[in-house]
Amino acid sequence: MRMPEASVPLIPAADLAHRLDQGERVQLLDVRSAERVAQGRVTLGATLDFRALAASQLYELATLAPLRLDPAAPVAVICGHGNSSAGATRFLRERGFEAYSVAGGMAAWETVYLPRRLSPTPALEHVIQVDRVGKGALSYVLVSDGDAVVVDPGRHLQPYEALLEELGATAAAVIDTHMHADYLSGAAPRLPAGRSRTSCTPRTHVRRTTAPKADSPTSRSPRATRSRSGARRSSPLTSRDTPWAVPPWCSATRWR
Numbered sequence: 001m002r003m004p005e006a007s008v009p010l011i012p013a014a015d016l017a018h019r020l021d022q023g024e025r026v027q028l029l030d031v032r033s034a035e036r037v038a039q040g041r042v043t044l045g046a047t048l049d050f051r052a053l054a055a056s057q058l059y060e061l062a063t064l065a066p067l068r069l070d071p072a073a074p075v076a077v078i079c080g081h082g083n084s085s086a087g088a089t090r091f092l093r094e095r096g097f098e099a100y101s102v103a104g105g106m107a108a109w110e111t112v113y114l115p116r117r118l119s120p121t122p123a124l125e126h127v128i129q130v131d132r133v134g135k136g137a138l139s140y141v142l143v144s145d146g147d148a149v150v151v152d153p154g155r156h157l158q159p160y161e162a163l164l165e166e167l168g169a170t171a172a173a174v175i176d177t178h179m180h181a182d183y184l185s186g187a188a189p190r191l192p193a194g195r196s197r198t199s200c201t202p203r204t205h206v207r208r209t210t211a212p213k214a215d216s217p218t219s220r221s222p223r224a225t226r227s228r229s230g231a232r233r234s235s236p237l238t239s240r241d242t243p244w245a246v247p248p249w250c251s252a253t254r255w256r
Contacts, residue, residue, distance in 0.1 A: 008086045009093075011076055011100040013108040017133050020045030021114055027075045029067070029099075031055040031088045032106070042078065042109060044133050055084045064095060071097055078102040078109070110134030113159035115141075126167050130159065147172035152179065 019026055021044065030037050030052040037052045051067060061067075069075055075097050079085040085101040092099035102109070112134060118127040126143035132154050140151040141163055148169040153160055153176075164171060 008089050009100045010082075010103040012103050014112050014114075016042075016076055016102055017044060017109075017112045017114050020048055021116075023047050025049060025073070027051075027069055027073055029053065029069070029075055029077045029088070029092075031058060031077060031079050031084050036080065040106070040134075042106075042134075055079070055088050058088055059091060064092075064097075069097060073098075075099045076102055079105045081105045081107050106134070111156055113139075113154065113156065115159075115163055126169070128163060128167075130154075130163070141167070141169075143167055143169045146170060149173045149175060151175045152177055 016026065016028075020042075023045070025047040026045075027049045028042055028051070030041055030050070031054060032052070033054050034052070041052070042048065042050065049070075051069075053067065069092075075092060077085040077089045077092065077099055078101075079088070082101060082103055082105040085105060089099045089101040110132075112132070114131045114133050116129045116131065118129055120127055124142050124144050126141070126148075128141040128143075130139045130141060131137075132139070135154075137152070137154060139153050139160075141160065142149045142151065146169055148164055148167070148171050150160060150171055150173075153174060160171075
């Protein structure tokens with residue numbers, strides 16, 4: 001937590017996410033309108049102590065008792081972009097609460113990517129789940145011998161670049177499964193020129209099935225073919241092309 005020039009104590013959205021993910025009890029007051037809160041709010045963690053009251057209604061309260069806030073515990077205050085929450089934070093601090101405004105509000109919360117280390121496997125020394133907490137979208141970074149496959153990257157690339165640098169890994173491939181219908185992929189700009197990119201297109205390539213048999217056409221190395229329209233395309237990418245097996249429900253194509 002830090003104190004900016006305006007003397008309103010701030011808590012970064014990423015810090016709030018880490019505290020909730022680690023099981024810390026956090027009192028969170030959302031001061032947006034009821035309609036905005038209904039459209040989406042912070043829900044991360046079993047220890048979240050959430051309540052909502054529009055800032056305009058907060059200032060009309062004769063006492064803060066209806067909020068049932070614990071004066072002995074810190075209170076994080078959130079709004080849309082961090083403006084209304086700053087005023088509400090001052091209001092609470094003037095009444096004896098240790099309140100902090102969430103920097104950037106919900107706009108910042110929706111850009112938080114929370115990495116979680118999962119158990120490694122004999123083939124993968126690093127298995128990282130990356131949770132975009134504000135959208136509920138999960139992506140993965142899988143590392144083997146310094147090469148990484150990034151599965152379903154979100155559109156904000158900096159969290160992945162920082163994670164790869166921390167792991168000492170280089171992105172060798174990106175896979176889009178399109179399992180999340182409401183997200184924009186960061187796959188296109190993620191890789192340098194010449195590296196492998198893979199995609200599971202929602203209409204023709206995403207299907208739940210079993211893995212291909214060893215002698216089936218989809219288990220062979222990719223080869224260029226021509227579609228009916230004459231367009232050049234590639235056959236599905238499989239585990240023979242990379243150290244990582246493509247998920248069995250995803251028949252991915254390679255492009256360069």
